[in-house]
Amino acid sequence: MSALTVSGLSVACGGATVLHDVSLEVRAGEIVSVVGGNGAGKTTLLKTVAGVLRPAAGRIAVGDEAIGGRPSWEVARRGVVLVPEGRGIFGDQSVRDNLLLGAVARRAAREVVARDLDRALDHFPALRERLDRPAGGLSGGQQQMLAVARGLMGAPRFLMLDEPSLGLAPILVREIFAVIARLRTDGVTILLVEQMAGQALGLADRAYVLERGRVTLSGPAAEIRENPAVVQAYLGSGRR
Amino acid sequence: MTPRVGWALAAAAALALPALTANTYYLYLACSIGLLTIVTAGLNVLAGFTGQISLGHAGFYALGAYAAGLAATRLAAPRWAAAIAAVLVAAVLGAAVASAALRVSGPYLAMVTIAFGIIVEHVLVEWVSVTGGPGGIFNIPKLSVGGSYWLIAAVAAVALWLTANLRGSAWGRAMLAVKSSEVAAESLGLSAYFIRITAFTISAALAGLAGALFTFLNGYISPDSFTLQTSIVFLLALLFGGLGSLAGPLVGATALTVLPELLTGLADYRLILYGSLLLISIYWLPAGVVGAIAGRGRARTAPADIAADSVAAVEPAAAGAGAPPASEPGALLGIERIGVSFGGVVALTEVTLSVPSRHIVAVIGPNGAGKTTLLNLITGYYRPDSGEIRLGGEAITGLPPYAIARRGVARTFQTAQPFDDLTVVDNVMVGVAGPRLGGLAGALLGLPGRRRRERELRRRAQAWLAMLGLAARAEEPAASLPAGLRRSLEIARALATQPRLLLLDEPAAGLAPIEIETLDRRLTALREQAGPAIVLVEHHMELVMAISDRIAVLDYGRVIASGSPAAVRENPAVIEAYLGVPA
Numbered sequence: 123m124s125a126l127t128v129s130g131l132s133v134a135c136g137g138a139t140v141l142h143d144v145s146l147e148v149r150a151g152e153i154v155s156v157v158g159g160n161g162a163g164k165t166t167l168l169k170t171v172a173g174v175l176r177p178a179a180g181r182i183a184v185g186d187e188a189i190g191g192r193p194s195w196e197v198a199r200r201g202v203v204l205v206p207e208g209r210g211i212f213g214d215q216s217v218r219d220n221l222l223l224g225a226v227a228r229r230a231a232r233e234v235v236a237r238d239l240d241r242a243l244d245h246f247p248a249l250r251e252r253l254d255r256p257a258g259g260l261s262g263g264q265q266q267m268l269a270v271a272r273g274l275m276g277a278p279r280f281l282m283l284d285e286p287s288l289g290l291a292p293i294l295v296r297e298i299f300a301v302i303a304r305l306r307t308d309g310v311t312i313l314l315v316e317q318m319a320g321q322a323l324g325l326a327d328r329a330y331v332l333e334r335g336r337v338t339l340s341g342p343a344a345e346i347r348e349n350p351a352v353v354q355a356y357l358g359s360g361r362r
Numbered sequence: 363m364t365p366r367v368g369w370a371l372a373a374a375a376a377l378a379l380p381a382l383t384a385n386t387y388y389l390y391l392a393c394s395i396g397l398l399t400i401v402t403a404g405l406n407v408l409a410g411f412t413g414q415i416s417l418g419h420a421g422f423y424a425l426g427a428y429a430a431g432l433a434a435t436r437l438a439a440p441r442w443a444a445a446i447a448a449v450l451v452a453a454v455l456g457a458a459v460a461s462a463a464l465r466v467s468g469p470y471l472a473m474v475t476i477a478f479g480i481i482v483e484h485v486l487v488e489w490v491s492v493t494g495g496p497g498g499i500f501n502i503p504k505l506s507v508g509g510s511y512w513l514i515a516a517v518a519a520v521a522l523w524l525t526a527n528l529r530g531s532a533w534g535r536a537m538l539a540v541k542s543s544e545v546a547a548e549s550l551g552l553s554a555y556f557i558r559i560t561a562f563t564i565s566a567a568l569a570g571l572a573g574a575l576f577t578f579l580n581g582y583i584s585p586d587s588f589t590l591q592t593s594i595v596f597l598l599a600l601l602f603g604g605l606g607s608l609a610g611p612l613v614g615a616t617a618l619t620v621l622p623e624l625l626t627g628l629a630d631y632r633l634i635l636y637g638s639l640l641l642i643s644i645y646w647l648p649a650g651v652v653g654a655i656a657g658r659g660r661a662r663t664a665p666a667d668i669a670a671d672s673v674a675a676v677e678p679a680a681a682g683a684g685a686p687p688a689s690e691p692g693a694l695l696g697i698e699r700i701g702v703s704f705g706g707v708v709a710l711t712e713v714t715l716s717v718p719s720r721h722i723v724a725v726i727g728p729n730g731a732g733k734t735t736l737l738n739l740i741t742g743y744y745r746p747d748s749g750e751i752r753l754g755g756e757a758i759t760g761l762p763p764y765a766i767a768r769r770g771v772a773r774t775f776q777t778a779q780p781f782d783d784l785t786v787v788d789n790v791m792v793g794v795a796g797p798r799l800g801g802l803a804g805a806l807l808g809l810p811g812r813r814r815r816e817r818e819l820r821r822r823a824q825a826w827l828a829m830l831g832l833a834a835r836a837e838e839p840a841a842s843l844p845a846g847l848r849r850s851l852e853i854a855r856a857l858a859t860q861p862r863l864l865l866l867d868e869p870a871a872g873l874a875p876i877e878i879e880t881l882d883r884r885l886t887a888l889r890e891q892a893g894p895a896i897v898l899v900e901h902h903m904e905l906v907m908a909i910s911d912r913i914a915v916l917d918y919g920r921v922i923a924s925g926s927p928a929a930v931r932e933n934p935a936v937i938e939a940y941l942g943v944p945a
Contacts, residue, residue: 159874159877160844160872160874161844208777260730262776267729288871290729291940292901293728293941294728317846317872357875
């Protein structure tokens with residue numbers, strides 16, 4: 123069954139068309155990675171699925187339900203969660219409140235939220251130490267952890283991560299990828315945009331390559347990772 | 363409608379009006395439009411360019427009007443002398459008010475300026491011996507309405523022309539830079555405070571000039587013309603016309619003068635009209651009338667493509683005025699036992715670090731270890747509680763950011779902060795010019811020398827863009843760049859200041875592996891071209907290991923290890939705190 127179906131999607135920002143006729147599918151329980159250079163339209167794709175941007179044409183469906191053009195809060199209530207690039211944390215509020223706000227759309231019982239809070243903090247001990255401090259006082263990397271942890275608080279059925287490893291120390295990058303792998307075993311479907319393409323492809327089931335707003339390649343992640351064109355264009359000699 | 367056609371139509375209408383009607387009512391109305399245009403053109407420099415809101419400009423309008431009125435009556439001064447006096451009084455008081463008020467900004471500044479306007483209004487009412495009190499000053503030798511019309515139209519045209527020149531100059535770019543990101547502007551050696559004072563003074567001077575013309579038009583002035591409501595109309599005209607756009611003042615002034623006249627029967631509801639206009643501006647015309655028209659035209663024009671090879675011939679290292687100073691004895695940057703804490707939380711403790719000329723020193727460590735704090739201390743955004751920072755032997759501890767930048771320290775930010783209100787090439791031109799903005803008069807008048815300088819700045823900026831692979835996007839708005847290219851732009855802008863020391867905060871974050879290899883080559887090339895010494899905060903270990911001469915490791919605000927890349931990589935404390943056990 124597909125968790126997300128995007129067909130013929132075009133998106134325009136300020137007069138320029140950023141996505142052209144993009145079609146992709148994410149099946150339930152899969153990790154799908156989107157690879158592409160800067161300006162390829164990866165962030166635009168995620169924002170459009172999340173309802174932050176409006177599509178100019180095309181269809182977006184979660185399960186059987188069309189969500190294209192719906193406002194972001196409605197999309198979020200269907201268990202579709204975006205961890206945005208640039209963190210988007212609420213700087214004046216405490217770390218705890220930021221995390222609890224991540225659970226607002228769920229309308230879950232207090233005990234359930236408390237349990238999830240505990241679980242999210244297990245992944246990021248640095249946040250546990252700073253629960254009652256304003257989030258704006260965290261370092262950049264800690265804010266990135268908070269953004270990911272807040273995404274987890276939404277108990278997503280379908281999670282979109284836009285560069286979750288951005289600004290994190292190597293030891294935490296490993297933790298982030300471990301968290302993503304664990305989420306899959308919990309049954310969460312994941313759409314991953316990540317510049318550490320080598321690692322992302324190592325984790326993903328399937329992948330799409332986006333170039334100048336068009337899908338130019340798609341297939342099993344292992345094949346994409348070995349594709350000479352992808353290696354030359356994105357992975358480089360170091361295969362990072 | 364292209365801007366050129368719009369201006370031509372406006373000029374034709376202004377020239378034709380007296381021939382079309384001898385009715386003094388219409389001419390008087392046109393004079394009012396002109397006066398409002400002059401004030402809002404000045405306000406545009408303050409609010410549109412530097413992003414600061416004043417709700418007290420009726421005060422400067424009043425100062426100009428009363429200065430001119432008093433000079434013309436008590437001193438029997440000729441009109442031109444009275445007008446000059448008006449401009450001087452408004453400008454001097456504007457500079458004084460700005461120096462005090464611009465310690466705050468945003469809504470606080472708006473409140474301070476409201477207070478200023480109210481004080482002026484009350485002084486006009488109470489200081490009867492000079493101002494004539496509530497009755498005001500009358501029997502001021504006035505101009506005929508026809509004569510006033512030509513004078514006011516000419517001055518309004520000149521005011522718009524001056525602001526257009528300013529917008530295209532290094533001063534204008536610096537003002538927009540301060541509006542976009544004060545923090546980034548200071549990192550290029552610009553004092554945001556000084557630039558805002560300049561903008562405020564220009565706006566006060568133009569308001570004073572308009573006030574003098576108002577006096578000559580009416581021959582009578584009283585405090586009723588200079589209330590808080592007048593200040594609100596000034597700002598509303600600008601917002602409605604288009605904040606920051608060059609034609610905005612004219613369009614807004616016309617709308618705000620003509621609409622109330624069309625609805626004279628509803629004079630009692632004037633405030634409701636203003637309120638409605640404000641709501642319309644905010645909901646449907648966020649960029650004003652001019653912005654809405656221009657925005658429609660923009661969608662059709664493709665972004666200009668600058669051929670990369672046209673600038674590739676310019677060697678960036680040769681493009682600069684002077685090569686960076688030769689290596690000094692001892693370290694270029696010396697940090698001695700600095701410490702800082704925020705609200706009882708210790709961020710850095712006794713950190714000592716030195717960076718020799720031409721070296722690349724990496725600072726690594728877990729998230730929250732204090733790496734960015736260290737950069738903020740070096741660049742003056744934070745003051746250390748203890749310790750000393752020396753640059754080329756000179757103590758720079760406690761200097762403000764722009765002063766440190768002027769000594770040759772450039773930086774990028776963890777979250778890139780390009781000036782979103784400027785184009786890509788303009789961003790770099792701000793860096794090339796740095797604090798050397800040239801004469802303000804030359805910028806306002808658009809003198810030929812200034813134009814030559816502009817071309818030179820642009821040429822150098824293009825060279826830096828070519829080096830960072832951004833030449834093709836030079837004319838695009840910086841806001842349209844994706845995250846990774848925003849970082850490249852920031853590096854280009856920092857390098858354009860020709861720094862001795864460059865601080866990079868996670869330059870590889872958000873770059874694809876292949877892009878990181880490009881960055882690696884660029885940084886290596888910089889070092890080979892005798893470029894700046896570099897302090898690199900970065901998590902990408904392959905990049906760090908490949909290009910660093912030395913690595914310092916921070917953890918919990920302390921240096922836990924430092925040395926060569928090989929030694930640091932093998933250090934057990936570093937592996938435990940930062941690298942983790944390789945999977």
